[in-house]
Amino acid sequence: MLILPTRRQVLGGFGASALTLGSGGAYAFIVEPRFRLALTRYGLTPPGWDPGHRLRIAVLADIHVCEPYMPLDRVAEIVAATNALAPDLILLLGDYPAGRKVTWHRVPLSDFARLAEDLRAPLGTYAVLGNHDWWDDPEAMRAGKGPVEIRRLLEARGIPVLENDAIRLTHDGRPFWIAGLADQEPFRPLGSRQSLADLPATLAQVTDAAPVILMAHEPDIFVKVPSRVSLTLSGHTHGGQIRVLGYSPVLPSRYGQRFAYGHVVEDGRHLIISGGLGVSQVGIRVGVPPEIVLIELGGEPPAA
Numbered sequence: 001m002l003i004l005p006t007r008r009q010v011l012g013g014f015g016a017s018a019l020t021l022g023s024g025g026a027y028a029f030i031v032e033p034r035f036r037l038a039l040t041r042y043g044l045t046p047p048g049w050d051p052g053h054r055l056r057i058a059v060l061a062d063i064h065v066c067e068p069y070m071p072l073d074r075v076a077e078i079v080a081a082t083n084a085l086a087p088d089l090i091l092l093l094g095d096y097p098a099g100r101k102v103t104w105h106r107v108p109l110s111d112f113a114r115l116a117e118d119l120r121a122p123l124g125t126y127a128v129l130g131n132h133d134w135w136d137d138p139e140a141m142r143a144g145k146g147p148v149e150i151r152r153l154l155e156a157r158g159i160p161v162l163e164n165d166a167i168r169l170t171h172d173g174r175p176f177w178i179a180g181l182a183d184q185e186p187f188r189p190l191g192s193r194q195s196l197a198d199l200p201a202t203l204a205q206v207t208d209a210a211p212v213i214l215m216a217h218e219p220d221i222f223v224k225v226p227s228r229v230s231l232t233l234s235g236h237t238h239g240g241q242i243r244v245l246g247y248s249p250v251l252p253s254r255y256g257q258r259f260a261y262g263h264v265v266e267d268g269r270h271l272i273i274s275g276g277l278g279v280s281q282v283g284i285r286v287g288v289p290p291e292i293v294l295i296e297l298g299g300e301p302p303a304a
Contacts, residue, residue: 028286033069033279036289037081042263043296046270048211048230051298053174057213058087058121059293061235064132064278065112066098067105075115078277078292082119085294088171089123092116092159093235093274094130094183094217096150102283109136109150117157123169126178127154127161130217130236132280134186141187162215164198166205175210179203179229184218199224218252219259222271231297232271237261239275239288248288261288 045051060082064070082090097109119125129151134141137148151161160167162180169176182196199221206212211230216222219234239261240248248260258264264271277290 028284032289033283033285034074036285037078038289038291039081039085039294040275040291041294041296042272043300044231044263044270045298045300046211046230047227047268049176049297050174050211051300053172053176054296054298055089055171055176056085056087057295057297058082058085058090059093059233059272059274059295060090060277061093061217061274061293062095062130062238062276062278062280063092063112064095064098064102064276064280065107065109066103066278067107069102069283070098070107070278072107072111072115075112076118079115079118082292085292087121087294089169089178090119090121090125091178091213091215091233092125092127092154093215093233094128095132095235095276095278095280096130096154097132097136098278099132099135099280101281102279109153113150113153113157113159116154116159119159123171125159126167126180126215127159128180128215128217129161129163129183129186131183131185131188134183135189141190144187163196164202166202166212168207168210175208177206177210177212178215179206179212180215181217181221184216184221197221203228219264219271219273220253220255222259222264222266222269223255225269225271227267227269230270231295232269233274233295234259234271235274235276237273237275238278238280238285239273241279241282241285241288243275243287 140148163182166179184195214232218236275288
């Protein structure tokens, strides 16, 4: 026998569905992107790294400062949380300004740089640039050369920005290299696929056998990274901003799920892709909350 629902049951069902959709939408558009802050830890000893050399690296990617998703008080919260981890080294992986689609009110990059100066680590803070750092500076983009605005501002605050550069550091008497690539998609709004990244020239600056940590905003370069590099660090993808059961339906990578998020190991080479902190294109995050990444190197046998 067919039992039809009463008018009250129908209206109640519509109300419950609307409430569910409304609360889910609020979480995706407000709670996760604006108020959640996760800590993601990776512990590994990649090839070429001395297992006895313990190093703590805090990684911040894709901050995308803007109102309402990444206001200055949120940046200050991230800076304080990063410092509380007591890292030996802090690395910034690019994309400091947000795009126009998610920017209701622009936040001056000079104010962001002032807060970034408060990051504290014994070995210092180093940065690379991302595509949005170029897209946010139309004059530099049209000229085809930098320095872009955010590079000038960060370096004025004592944060070196590496564009195809390598720097040798020493920690607990053990040397290692930080190498940073220039951006791979700086001129895309102009219809150009020209990349500024020069991997061979960057690694040519490494003059001894000490291990290399490579910073590259976009992860797609990883297919060309040689085994000489112990660890590559990237951002850019935001984990897709929507990630369900390990799957991201939309990704800004020609390799799709291969370089979506997390710890990737291919042929003994290691890549860690941060899900980032801000938003781009659309102000939503589901299943991939803003994250600070803490990488703890050493203390275990070398990874395969």
